[in-house]
């Protein structure tokens with residue numbers, strides 16, 4: 529798929545793809561080919577991103 533226009537993220541490179549989630553035009557740098565998302569959506573959807581540690585059970589009974 530090819531689109532016309534500039535990448536809406538860097539606004540300096542020609543867009544190659546359209547984000548499947550938000551529709552943002554993205555250049556090859558700002559488009560995650562495997563996810564078919566722009567880097568912004570890919571970052572939000574990334575399951576590997578660290579989750580905030582809340583009330584983490586630390587074993588304080590260790591002797």
Ligand SMILES: [Zn+2]
Pocket residue numbers: 535536537538539540541554555556557558
């Ligand atoms: Zn770009």
Ligand SMILES: [Zn+2]
Pocket residue numbers: 547548549550551552565566567568569570
């Ligand atoms: Zn997007």
